[in-house]
Amino acid sequence: MTAPGGHAIVIGAGIAGLLAARVLADTFERVTIVERDELDAKETVRRGVPQAWHLHGLLDRGRRIMEDLYPGFTEQAVSDGATVAEVLIGTRWYVGGSRLAAGSTGLTSVIATRSLLETLLRRRTLRLRGIELLTRTAAQGLVGDAQRVRAVTVLGPAGTQTLAADLIIDAGGRGSRITRWLTEIGAEAPEEERLDVDLGYASRFFRHRPGQLGGQASVIVSTGANGRGGGAVRVEGDRWHVTLAGMLGDHPPVDDQGFRDYAASLSAPDIHAIIVGSEPLGDAVPYRFRTAVRRRFDHQSSPPAGLVVLGDALCAFNPLYAQGMTVAALQAAALRECLAAGAADLPARYYAAAADALTVAWQLAAGSDLRHPGVEGRRTLRTRLTNVFVTRVQRVAHHDPRVARTFLRVAHLVDPPAALTAPGTLRRILLS
Ligand SMILES: Cc1cc2nc3c(=O)[nH]c(=O)nc-3n(C[C@H](O)[C@H](O)[C@H](O)COP(=O)(O)OP(=O)(O)OC[C@H]3O[C@@H](n4cnc5c(N)ncnc54)[C@H](O)[C@@H]3O)c2cc1C
Structure with missing residues (x-):
């Protein structure tokens, strides 16, 4: 060398x-x-x-x-206070308004703050x-x-x-x-x-209580048709880290009532339930990503x-x-x-x-992003066909754990997108 x-x-x-x-x-x-x-x-x-x-x-x-x-990164994160969960078993994912079918994905989530x-x-x-x-x-x-x-x-x-x-x-x-x-x-x-998304975030910490979210470590609600989404993850210090997000200028407020109401407008109730059932720790903090x-x-x-x-x-x-x-x-x-x-x-x-x-x-x-009609950008025939296919994948992943597994392995960048069109998977997606 x-x-x-x-x-x-x-x-x-x-x-x-x-x-x-x-x-x-x-x-x-x-x-x-x-x-x-x-x-x-x-x-x-x-x-x-x-x-x-x-x-x-x-x-x-x-x-x-x-x-x-x-070497030993994951174990060390855990000893520093992170939670480790098998994706789709220890965590909940809502995509397109419904929960992905639970099952083994072979994916591990290290759940902690970025800090x-x-x-x-x-x-x-x-x-x-x-x-x-x-x-x-x-x-x-x-x-x-x-x-x-x-x-x-x-x-x-x-x-x-x-x-x-x-x-x-x-x-x-x-x-x-x-x-x-x-x-x-x-x-x-x-x-x-460049792709303009005008995304707004608002995040707040809450005290975690035993038994919340059925004992699971996180819930992610992908942005639905209304461009709103969020997540609640159990991080170090026995806290929920809650983030709400909205696209195209529809940003979550940071005042108590506004934050709660925004969470209630998401396509799944879990994050709202955590917010109303937990003691807040500090104020909500905004961020804008254009x-x-x-x-x-x-x-x-x-x-x-x-x-x-x-x-x-x-x-x-x-x-x-x-x-x-x-x-x-x-x-x-x-x-x-x-x-x-x-x-x-x-x-x-x-x-x-x-x-x-x-x-x-x-x-x-x-x-x-381009699935949202308000996002400006070129939608080639390929983009449009891919989006029709992805909508179908998500629909099937709501009841088929094998398709949910492949979908998340692609989203986690572990498997290539072509994994979704492998013959066995494609058959499940098209014939389901
Ligand atoms: C709201 C938000 C949420 C995100 N959520 C996720 C997520 O869920 N998962 C994920 O993987 N990524 C997420 N990201 C992205 C993630 O933060 C970054 O992609 C990742 O940290 C890599 O960033 P970086 O190290 O290149 O830059 P940064 O993390 O921004 O670090 C840049 C560093 O450079 C220093 N610096 C800047 N200018 C100078 C200078 N002139 N001289 C010396 N030092 C300088 C800064 O102080 C800083 O320490 C998110 C980003 C945002 C904005």
């Missing part, structure tokens, strides 16, 4: 940045993570990741990659040899040209500095300035695909050497489908494979490998 270089810098200590640093530590002597926020050991919501106030489901594909990168997951990943990553974390340090721009990025300028407690590196990873999240930074050094900005954005570095003929963009900075998904952390993990796995094959042409090879994973997730999410 050709060693890619001696020093790598990662911008951002979020989920994507930590996973990238973990992977880089295998091949780089030194990995410096620069993070704008102050970080402490406590699992609190910090300024740089306001989305941590809201329910973060970890798809099983993401959990499996984390387990591979950090717990991030704190765990940070602890494990910082233990690795050669990793350094600079907190209260904000990346402000790149140094280089259209051919190569050589350094990043940062502002931290020691003032402004230029940090040189063989490889720089932008994992600065959906607020990343990468497009502007590239333009400033004369490099080509990527094309963007647009899903995918930056097409994979369309560039020669992206600059020395720079790789990963996580939400590369593709920020509609959060309703809980894909962001898992897709960040898939990108980290793609980066790992590309690094193992050497340094030559790394960014182009990485963007091509990451695009495979991103395209599946993006199409699943965009396809679901």
Whole structure:
């Protein structure tokens, strides 16, 4: 193997940045993570990741990659307070207004706040040899040209500095300035695909009481025809983390009565029952997500050497489908494979490998979004046929545990969408 270089810098200590640093530590002597926020050991919501106030489901594909990168990850999450459940046995899923048939899926849900997951990943990553974390340090721009990025300028407690590196990873999240930074050094900005969903979230914690939800650990109500949905998951500290969500400007209110009424308007009663039956802990917190954005570095003929963009900075998904952390993990796995094959042409090879994973997730999410007539976007014949098929799949999954299993394994990015058209499954779907 050709060693890619001696020093790598990662911008951002979020989920994507930590996973990238973990992977880089295998091949780089030194990995410096620069993070704008102050970080402490406590699992609190910090300024740089306001989305941590809201329910973060970890798809099983993401959990499996984390387990591979950090052996014992699932067990450690449990000892930190997470709940583990077999999907469709320990959790309830309502899709298209009805509950999916319960049964074994072979999928494991690690149920915890995003802060717990991030704190765990940070602890494990910082233990690795050669990793350094600079907190209260904000990346402000790149140094280089259209051919190569050589350094990043940062502002931290020691003032402004230029940090040189063989490889720089932008994992600065959906607020990343990468497009502007590239333009400033004369490099080509990527094309963007955008899908406006104008999604609103409101989340609140409640005290969990024994026996609620029949002893199950979570309930997810997918957005129904009215564009409203939500989830209630039992997280660390014996709390329910409840998130309500509405698309296209129909956002959940944060006042007591408004929050309750919105929950009552969902297509299943379970979340409302939890809210009215539990003591609230703190106020409800809102979040607005207007647009899903995918930056097409994979369309560039020669992206600059020395720079790789990963996580939400590369593709920020509609959060309703809980894909962001898992897709960040898939990108980290793609980066790992590309690094193992050497340094030559790394960014182009990485963007091509990451695009495979991103395209599946993006199409699943965009396809679901475009089922809502109010979402603007091109509906090709293929999109429309797929949506008719998915509606049929969901209907059958309400009474057929085998179809429910396949449907969720695809949604968890464990099996490819083609699993739904495998002969045995297709027959069940069409003839049921
Ligand atoms: C409301 C909401 C709900 C979500 N729910 C889910 C879910 O259920 N499941 C799921 O998998 N995903 C979910 N996501 C997505 C998930 O949060 C992200 O996809 C995932 O965390 C990967 O993000 P990231 O690490 O790229 O960015 P982030 O998690 O946003 O981290 C970026 C980091 O970079 C730092 N930073 C930013 N700029 C700079 C700079 N200039 N210099 C230094 N540091 C900088 C920030 O402080 C932060 O620490 C949700 C997102 C939102 C908005």
